[in-house]
Amino acid sequence: xxxxxxxxxxxxxxxxxxxxxxxxxxxxxxxxxxxxxxxxxxxxxxxxxxxxxxxxxxxxxxxxxxxxxxxxxxxxxxxxxxxxxxx
Amino acid sequence: xxxxxxxxxxxxxxxxxxxxxxxxxxxxxxxxxxxxxxxxxxxxxxxxxxxxxxxxxxxxxxxxxxxxxxxxxxxxxxxxxxxxxxxxxxxxxxxxxxxxxxxxxxxxxxxxxxxxxxxxxxxxxxxxxxxxxxxxxxxxxxxxxxxxxxxxxxxxxxxxxxxxxxxxxxxxxxxxxxxxxxxxxxxxxxxxxxxxxxxxxxxxxxxxxxxxxxxxxxxxxxxxxxxxxxxxxxxxxxxxxxxxxxxxxxxxxxxxxxxxxxxxxxxxxxxxxxxxxxxxxxxxx
Numbered sequence: 001x002x003x004x005x006x007x008x009x010x011x012x013x014x015x016x017x018x019x020x021x022x023x024x025x026x027x028x029x030x031x032x033x034x035x036x037x038x039x040x041x042x043x044x045x046x047x048x049x050x051x052x053x054x055x056x057x058x059x060x061x062x063x064x065x066x067x068x069x070x071x072x073x074x075x076x077x078x079x080x081x082x083x084x085x086x087x
Numbered sequence: 088x089x090x091x092x093x094x095x096x097x098x099x100x101x102x103x104x105x106x107x108x109x110x111x112x113x114x115x116x117x118x119x120x121x122x123x124x125x126x127x128x129x130x131x132x133x134x135x136x137x138x139x140x141x142x143x144x145x146x147x148x149x150x151x152x153x154x155x156x157x158x159x160x161x162x163x164x165x166x167x168x169x170x171x172x173x174x175x176x177x178x179x180x181x182x183x184x185x186x187x188x189x190x191x192x193x194x195x196x197x198x199x200x201x202x203x204x205x206x207x208x209x210x211x212x213x214x215x216x217x218x219x220x221x222x223x224x225x226x227x228x229x230x231x232x233x234x235x236x237x238x239x240x241x242x243x244x245x246x247x248x249x250x251x252x253x254x255x256x257x258x259x260x261x262x263x264x265x266x267x268x269x270x271x272x273x274x275x276x277x278x279x280x281x282x283x284x285x286x287x288x289x290x291x292x293x294x295x296x297x298x299x300x301x302x303x304x305x306x307x308x309x310x311x312x313x314x315x316x317x318x319x320x321x322x323x324x325x326x327x328x329x330x331x332x333x334x335x336x337x338x339x340x341x342x343x344x345x346x347x348x349x350x351x352x353x354x355x356x357x358x359x360x361x362x363x364x365x366x367x368x369x370x371x372x
Contacts, residue, residue, distance in 0.1 A: 057347045063318060063335050065347040069354045070322040080361045082324040 001067040005087055010075060014064045016040060024053070024068045029076035036072045093268040094277060102240040102274075107282040108180045110135040114173050115283050128169050129161035132176055141179035142172070144370055150201075150363035174222055177284075181228055182371035188235045190372065191328040197367045198325040198357075200227030202316035205356035206345070214344030215308050223312070226288055230295050230313050231327055232278055233271030234259070241267065249329040259330045260296045272296055298338060311339035319357060325364075 001012040001024070012024040020040050028035035036053040038060070053072075057065055074081045098104065113131060117123045132139050139160050146157045146167070157163045164172045185193050200223075206212060207220030217223070237245040244267050251262040260270035276293035287306050294301035294310030295317060301307050317333045320326060340346070345353075 054351075057351065060347045062315075062340055062345060062347045062350055065350045066319055066322050066354070069350065070319070070324070073354070073358050074324055077358060079358045080365075081358065084324065 001064055001071075003071065003084070003087055010071065010087060012064075012068065012071065014038075014060065014068075016059045017061060018059065024064070024071075026068070026072050026075060029078075030069070030072055035076065036068055094273055097267075097269055097274075098277065102236060104236065104278050104281050105184050108135065108138055108183070110138055111177055111180045112283060114176060118169065118173055123169070125164045125169065126161065128172065129159075129164045132160040132164075132172070138176060138179055138183075141182065141370070142176050145175050145179055145182075145367070146172075148363065148366050148370065150360065150367055170219060171221055174219075174225055177225055178228060181225070181232075184232075185235065185371050187239070189238065189328065190368065192231060192234060192238075193371055194364065194368050195320055195325055195327045196228050196231055197364050197371070198227070198320045198323070199230055199313075199316050200224040201360045201364055202319045202353070202357050203227035203312065205353045205360070206312055206316060206343075209349070209352045209356060211345050211349030211353060212308075212312060212343040213349075214342060215312070225284075226291050226309070226313055227316050229275060229279065229284075229288070230292050230317065231271060231275065232292075233274030233276075234327070236274055236278065237263070237267070237271060252331060253329045255331045257331060258296065258333065259327070270296070272300065296333065298336070298342070307338075308342040311336075311342040314339050315343065315345065319354065323354075323357065 001014060003010055003012045008027060010026045014024055015021055022038055022040035024036060025039055026036045033052050033054065038051045038053060038056040039048050041047070042049045053068060071084070073079065074083050110131060114128065117128060117131065132142060142160065143157060143163065146163050147153065157166060203223035203226050204220055207217045207223040248259060248262045248266050251257060251266065252259050260272055263270040272293050272295055276289045279289035279292055286303065287309055290301040290303055290306035291309040291313045294307060295313040298307045298310045301310050314333060314335055318335045321332050
């Protein structure tokens with residue numbers, strides 16, 4: 001997954017299992033339900049829809065789920081994972 | 088030259104695969120004897136003091152989370168059973184082989200072992216029957232052992248492989264095939280056969296980048312599990328040095344039955360075991 005930063009958020013681009021494009025937005029630790037969210041465009045209204053990561057896991061490809069959860073832990077976790085150096 | 092001929096040539100002319108400790112080889116033979124007693128196993132391991140000591144240090148590491156301190160091999164065998172202790176002895180023996188290896192590669196291998204055990208213990212691989220999750224640790228530990236052999240016997244050629252892969256655009260196993268003619272997965276599988284490890288383990292190592300390389304289709308799910316564990320490590324920043332992110336084919340999820348939601352408890356286990364990785368790496372060095 002390709003990651004970039006926007007302010008305090010780290011954003012990754014992804015494709016959901018139903019083919020829709022979206023973003024993973026990481027802003028805080030896993031203990032915060034809004035620490036990571038999935039943002040996709042609503043098919044009817046075209047408006048962005050936001051879903052907490054945990055609720056949206058089923059809509060993700062497993063490799064994307066791994067990437068997001070690992071990135072969240074690397075950025076905000078306290079269990080010793082090394083933060084990424086290329087962001 | 089075919090892959091097999093190429094690897095035969097390398098093993099004849101360039102590389103001498105390291106020997107496994109006689110104690111482990113003997114222990115493996117004992118495992119096939121239905122009459123073997125716990126006392127016999129304890130006696131055999133104790134006859135190799137260095138290996139016995141290292142095994143006890145691993146048994147007592149936080150990774151195994153035992154409530155009591157195990158002070159003798161006999162005690163370990165009684166408490167954990169022959170199969171678990173055999174895997175611990177094998178781990179200790181493999182750590183001995185790793186001693187001159189690169190720490191980053193050792194850390195990746197141990198992490199992959201931790202991820203494999205987490206995948207097995209969490210029960211998320213619903214299409215697989217995993218009887219002994221702790222056995223999977225050795226799969227992760229050994230999956231890249233071929234790289235260590237390349238580093239030791241072909242440092243110049245392997246340096247070129249590392250340089251070719253450093254951009255992250257090509258996987259090491261493809262660069263190895265291109266520049267050496269054999270990849271680390273095939274070489275590692277040969278070592279597993281030499282060490283008389285299980286067919287399942289040898290096949291999983293051989294196929295962890297390309298499931299079609301498993302000699303028996305029945306072991307593809309284990310190769311797929313190893314591929315997923317490898318991916319987790321790369322994503323968690325515990326990658327094999329100078330290697331591209333491994334590709335997980337769609338087939339891996341079908342073979343194992345692991346879903347996106349199933350990933351969550353696995354990663355929780357992996358993240359909470361990171362201290363264990365440090366301790367195990369220290370034990371191996």
